[in-house]
Amino acid sequence: MDVRQCKRCKKLFGYTGNVICPECVRAMDEKFKQVRDFLYDHPGAQMETVCEETGAEMADIHRWLREGRLIQNPNSAPLLTCKVCGTPIYTGQMCEKCTNQVTSQLKSTAASLKPPSEPLPFKREGKMHVNIRNK
Ligand SMILES: [Zn+2]
Ligand SMILES: [Zn+2]
Structure with missing residues (x-):
């Protein structure tokens, strides 16, 4: 143990x-x-x-x-301060403003992160089949 x-x-x-x-x-x-x-x-x-x-x-x-x-x-009198901007707060880690900012940042980060695509197959160099439309 x-x-x-x-x-x-x-x-x-x-x-x-x-x-x-x-x-x-x-x-x-x-x-x-x-x-x-x-x-x-x-x-x-x-x-x-x-x-x-x-x-x-x-x-x-x-x-x-x-x-x-x-x-x-x-x-x-608030004991804590916001970990980001130092504003006195009553509970938690951050003030409301910073919490909202972080939340919206997280949201936009999550939105920009595409779901993991399928693992790329080994590159078959020179054998990529490309359709080129002849004009
Ligand atoms: Zn103990
Ligand atoms: Zn703050």
Whole structure:
């Protein structure tokens, strides 16, 4: 079994695809629920307060926001910034404007990408049959 050191508690655990051990995963889930419930009850709470009240770490809250699991209340000061233009944002990776830009870029890229054509047969040099219409 692949044994890793948990990023959180530094304990060794059997690697399951997570960088933290199952115990910490459970603890993080609990913490996340606490934070989510706290925000539900105190919609305008600053994240500093949330950390103090729930015992969650700011880094965890940042990650949850980035992952889109948490959304900051628009009345609080945004913690995150858009990865592209630096605009303060409340959740996710990018501001709305950049998200839209990337989405439309992806769309146009996808449109310009032709579906993979059949693999080219070996070139038969000089034997290409070309129909040339004589005028
Ligand atoms: Zn752990
Ligand atoms: Zn942006």
